[in-house]
Amino acid sequence: MGDASRLRNPHLRAALAEAFEAILPNKQHGGGRTLNSSFAEAIFMHHPLIEHLPRVLLDVFVSIELTGQAVAFEQKFNYRRPMYEILDYFWKxxxxxxxxxxxTAYAEEHIDDAEAPLVLRFINLLMNDANFLLDEALSQMARLKENQEAMDRGEWNSLPQQQRRxxxxxxxxxxxxxRFTxxxxxxxxxxxxxxTRSIQSIFCQPAICERLALMLNYFLQHLVGPKRGNLKxxxxxxxxxxPQKLVAKVTDIYLNFAQRDEFFAAVCNDGMSYNEQLFPQAVEVLERIGHPRERIDAFLKLSEHIKLFQMAQTYHLLHSVALLALPLVSRPILTGSLFLSGLAFFCGPMYFHAIRNDPRFRLVTPYGGLLLIAGWLSIIIF
Structure with a gap:
């Protein structure tokens, strides 16, 4: 399955993945029988070639997209469906x-290579699939809503029979x-x-992190924002x-990056979908569906940390620009010292609190604020 030189046809390679899915326990076979769970686990644990399974599976997943042969757009998702099941099973x-x-570690070490490493290609395609499928699903649900409303208003009744059909x-x-999407x-x-529960670092590479944050913000905004009624x-x-399950799963992915400053920055820098009401709206949905309280509390805390990070980032950026203008002020050394000290004592503790969930240095934040104010006063007075 993993050797394209032996089996060049991508359709057959994908079909082998589907056959491999049949080995998974609790899968129905002919006559309603299921494969013995202990036998399946023995294959996944002790088969002499099973150690190659992760690499082979990712390679087949990627090759379906990059084969250069005619693979119908919808068909590639059918090919990848059993691969999701296998990934989900062997991950335990x-x-x-x-x-x-x-x-993944190899991919991070060679992330700038001319030929992208396998895991990097896999992650990009997985995110492409998620983006397309979820966006298409929401679009189709909105279209169904419009059609149902048109039928309820009786608009179709007056149409010619063929057009109505x-x-x-x-x-x-x-x-x-x-349904499919x-x-x-x-x-x-x-x-x-x-x-992302087990691997965060590669998802925090700049290009990937930004895409992931934009995607999560976009779908969360559609699921819990003011236009969510269009999907009912x-x-x-x-x-x-x-939709409740989607909201829960999206928020779980956010929580997997609860201590990654790169992700915080990517989330709050999204000017299209992110706003301060987004996470509280998601919390309302989570509470309504009875999501575990500890997960809701963790998400609330994440929301506060992202807002804190955004505030620190805003002040940091503003005063960094001000520092560039120091040659224009009358007391550049004094003003610069006040700004730098203020940034260290004001933004530093907020960054630390947001990323590490540790507020012990927040006591010095007011003093940092006073230093920043003093810096601006030094420009005005002198």
Whole structure:
């Protein structure tokens, strides 16, 4: 499966992944039988070639996208579906998690290579899939909502029979697409959550971190923001649309980066979807669905830390610009010393509190603020 020189056809390589999925325990086989769980675990733990599974699986996942051969756009998601199941299953084994971590460490060491490392390509494609599937799912749900409202108003009743039949067929087709993208979108989020619980550093590389933060902010804003009513359709279960589950999973991914300053910066620098009401709105949804209290409290704390980080970043940026203008003031050494000391005592403790969840240095924050004020006064007075 992992050797393209032996099996060049990407369709067959992907089919082998589907066959491998059949080994997973609790999978239905002919006659309603399931594979013995202990037998499956023995394969995943003791097969002489099983140590290659993580690398091979990621390679096949990537090769479906980059094969250069005709793979239908929707078909690639069907090919990747069993790979999500296999990833989810083998992640519970320490030896396989360690293999992925080794591949990730190698990717970070060679992140600037001309040919991107395997894990980096996998992460990019996984995020592409999540972005497309979730965005498509939300678009289809909004379209279904519009169609249902049109039917409720009786707008379709006055149309010619053929046109009404065409609209009904389109409505059913939209529902099928919505169901598929909802199912696959949740699977991609589950894998992202699973990976980011154990591996954060590669996701905090500048380009990846910004994309991830923008994606999470965008979908959270659509799910809990003022336009969430556009997604409320009848028979949510028919379309496998579970907005509460999506909100819970998105917030879980946020929490996986609760101590990463790069992620904090990427979240609050998003001027399109992020605002101070976003996280409180998400908390309202989490409380309404009975999400575990400790997870809600952790998310509330994360919200406060991001706001704190944003405040520190704002003052840091403002006074950094002011420092560039020091040659223009009458007492540059005095003003510069006050600004630098103020930044250290004002922004430093806030950064430390936000990132480390440790407020012990916040006592000096007011003194830092006074130093910054004194710096501005030195410009005015002298």
């Amino acid at each position: 084994f320490d030896k396989h998690r360690e293999q992925v971590k080794k591949l 065409d609209l009904e067929n389109t409505f059913r087709h939209t529902g099928q697409i919505a 909802n199912i696959m979108g949740v699977k991609t989020l589950i894998i992202l959550d699973m990976l 359709v009848r028979n949510l279960n028919e379309y496998q649309f579970e």
